[in-house]
Amino acid sequence: MTENTAIEEIPKEHRGLNFALDFGPLLIFFLVYKFGAPEGNPITAALYGTAAFMVAIVIAMIVSKWKLGKISPMMWMSAVLILGFGALTLYFNDPRFIQHKPTIIYAAFALILFGGLLRGKAMLKYLLEAAFEGLSDEGWLKLSRNWALFFTAMAIANELMVALLSFDTWLTIKVWGVTAASFIFAMANIPMLMKHGFAIEDDTEKTAP
Numbered sequence: 001m002t003e004n005t006a007i008e009e010i011p012k013e014h015r016g017l018n019f020a021l022d023f024g025p026l027l028i029f030f031l032v033y034k035f036g037a038p039e040g041n042p043i044t045a046a047l048y049g050t051a052a053f054m055v056a057i058v059i060a061m062i063v064s065k066w067k068l069g070k071i072s073p074m075m076w077m078s079a080v081l082i083l084g085f086g087a088l089t090l091y092f093n094d095p096r097f098i099q100h101k102p103t104i105i106y107a108a109f110a111l112i113l114f115g116g117l118l119r120g121k122a123m124l125k126y127l128l129e130a131a132f133e134g135l136s137d138e139g140w141l142k143l144s145r146n147w148a149l150f151f152t153a154m155a156i157a158n159e160l161m162v163a164l165l166s167f168d169t170w171l172t173i174k175v176w177g178v179t180a181a182s183f184i185f186a187m188a189n190i191p192m193l194m195k196h197g198f199a200i201e202d203d204t205e206k207t208a209p
Helices: 012-036 042-068 073-092 096-118 123-127 137-164 167-188 190-195 203-207
Strands: none
Touching (some): 012 167, 073 096
16 A cells, blocks of 8 residues: 555546555656666665656646546645655665554554544545545544554554564565555445445446446
């Protein structure tokens, strides 16, 4: 997963683009780190990857505004932190700054969602500008609770990985493992959503004469 977790309802024709905008910058970071930097110097490789990450997120925002007509609040927040922590990484020649960026994002999202729950509001709906057809208010509250817990767990897991793993291993897990975990978690929520009124689109019904 990137931090812009793809759990909002997106028009079918835009789902591939949305995933590319979400996952693309992180993948570019990984590829530049692995293959685009001088060999034998992991710090330099991390700096190259960070610079590419910063450029990629700006391009993703431009494409999002151009093709989708908007930049989601989650992308804005991610971009601000990527650019901020990326600048610190490059200035101090220390990749630990960019490693702690996901923790800040996960913790911020968790606090926003938990804060909304304390006030009886499903902040996930507003944060993602999402609209799951037919989903009840109770369903939204449960979805917000589930993702708040997930983001809390991810923040803790990221700090443990930074402390215990090499940068190379951390980045590999961040790109592939975290993305897979986020997708699986999103899918695991579907039965709960359906119990609370969410109906998955039936394309055959829509196209039937």
